[in-house]
Amino acid sequence: MRAVLVGVWGKEVSKEFCKESIKELKALVKAVNGKTLGYIIQKRHNPDQRYYIGEGKAKEIKEIVRGTKADTVIFDDFLTPAQVSNLEKFLQVRVLDRTDLVLEIFSRRARTKEAKLQVELAKLMHELPRLHGKGKQLSRLGGGLGTRGPGEQEREVRKRLIKKRIHKIKQELEEIKRRRREQRKRRERPENGEKILRVAIVGYTNAGKSTLMNALTKKGIFTANMPFATLDTRTSVRMVYPDYKLLFTDTVGFIRKLPPELIESFKATLEEVEEADIILHVVDVSDEGWLDYVNTVKEILKELNADDKPVVYALNKADKLVENEEEINYLPHPAFIEGDAILVSAEKRWNLDKLLQKILEKGEKLKVEV
Numbered sequence: 298m299r300a301v302l303v304g305v306w307g308k309e310v311s312k313e314f315c316k317e318s319i320k321e322l323k324a325l326v327k328a329v330n331g332k333t334l335g336y337i338i339q340k341r342h343n344p345d346q347r348y349y350i351g352e353g354k355a356k357e358i359k360e361i362v363r364g365t366k367a368d369t370v371i372f373d374d375f376l377t378p379a380q381v382s383n384l385e386k387f388l389q390v391r392v393l394d395r396t397d398l399v400l401e402i403f404s405r406r407a408r409t410k411e412a413k414l415q416v417e418l419a420k421l422m423h424e425l426p427r428l429h430g431k432g433k434q435l436s437r438l439g440g441g442l443g444t445r446g447p448g449e450q451e452r453e454v455r456k457r458l459i460k461k462r463i464h465k466i467k468q469e470l471e472e473i474k475r476r477r478r479e480q481r482k483r484r485e486r487p488e489n490g491e492k493i494l495r496v497a498i499v500g501y502t503n504a505g506k507s508t509l510m511n512a513l514t515k516k517g518i519f520t521a522n523m524p525f526a527t528l529d530t531r532t533s534v535r536m537v538y539p540d541y542k543l544l545f546t547d548t549v550g551f552i553r554k555l556p557p558e559l560i561e562s563f564k565a566t567l568e569e570v571e572e573a574d575i576i577l578h579v580v581d582v583s584d585e586g587w588l589d590y591v592n593t594v595k596e597i598l599k600e601l602n603a604d605d606k607p608v609v610y611a612l613n614k615a616d617k618l619v620e621n622e623e624e625i626n627y628l629p630h631p632a633f634i635e636g637d638a639i640l641v642s643a644e645k646r647w648n649l650d651k652l653l654q655k656i657l658e659k660g661e662k663l664k665v666e667v
């Protein structure tokens with residue numbers, strides 16, 4: 298894939314945010330082994346019905362596509378099916394939006410049966426309304442008013458098939474969810490008076506969640522410098538003192554403008570977040586935009602009904618800011634976080650004891666309140 302990227306800023310989106318978002322889109326392109334040849338951003342208050350961007354900009358993009366020999370143009374937003382087909386006709390190359398790209402990464406990464414089903418569900422849910430849109434349009438192209446356009450019947454058949462498959466997948470996921478719940482119950486049954494604290498590790502993609510989980514529990518979970526390395530929820534145990542059992546769950550990373558179909562499909566996996574006693578929010582503080590990421594994650598937590606849980610922030614990758622563990626103490630503490638944040642390095646295992654201590658403190662408080 299040789300891609301040109303397109304972003305829009307304006308009333309609600311600042312130029313900086315738009316540029317950050319484009320940078321992230323670049324990482325997503327890389328994750329599917331694609332190459333970004335250039336990008337273009339436009340200030341615009343309302344998306345154009347036909348092209349999303351203005352016609353002048355569309356012409357400019359066409360020039361860039363020709364000059365760079367790009368084969369794909371990727372929009373950093375959600376396009377309507379009509380916009381996609383108008384743009385493809387005009388630009389004469391494939392047009393994708395952010396959702397397409399994220400879905401593609403997810404489908405390449407899915408390994409377990411559950412993840413595969415979730416991704417398939419998201420793709421089908423994404424396709425269904427688009428099938429409809431394209432249908433209408435093609436029949437309009439087909440000419441005569443009221444006549445059925447070419448292929449409409451096939452689309453009807455496809456639509457029925459998709460609906461059936463969606464139903465089937467949902468049933469299967471429901472079954473997996475049920476089994477998972479049972480497993481959880483068994484795992485959480487306390488033995489001889491031990492205390493159990495469920496900690497869900499959440500955060501922006503690539504923040505270091507899995508690395509931290511590995512460092513805390515000595516599990517060998519796959520980590521990588523790319524978005525969405527983790528798609529499966531894994532839980533593992535860390536004993537603290539003889540009688541305190543911490544159950545850590547690693548989760549799929551969050552991202553700005555996460556396609557709603559994906560949140561919906563991954564709800565089963567993210568149920569562990571809803572069930573957790575404490576949220577361990579991992580942040581990559583070596584990234585300039587980390588505060589924006591924190592807010593994105595908070596918003597998604599809200600959607601998962603998990604925004605009222607106690608949160609401990611692990612401000613990760615501190616090793617990129619200072620030379621050694623000692624110096625962490627001299628880093629300014631981010632004021633907005635009110636004392637529940639610990640600077641750590643998951644990779645160098647810096648400050649992990651302090652982090653555990655903080656989690657336990659929160660846990661104790663919970664038990665008192667209950």
Ligand SMILES: Nc1nc2c(ncn2[C@@H]2O[C@H](COP(=O)(O)OP(=O)(O)OP(=O)(O)O)[C@@H](O)[C@H]2O)c(=O)[nH]1
Nearest residue numbers: 502503504505506507508521525526527550643644
């Ligand atoms: N320098 C530094 N790099 C780190 C640290 N923790 C994680 N990383 C690196 O950051 C990258 C992402 O780490 P992961 O643990 O896979 O991140 P994640 O949050 O699980 O990401 P996804 O599962 O893709 O959402 C990897 O290349 C890690 O080696 C850290 O404390 N310091």
Ligand SMILES: [Mg+2]
Nearest residue numbers: 506507526527
């Ligand atoms: Mg991970």
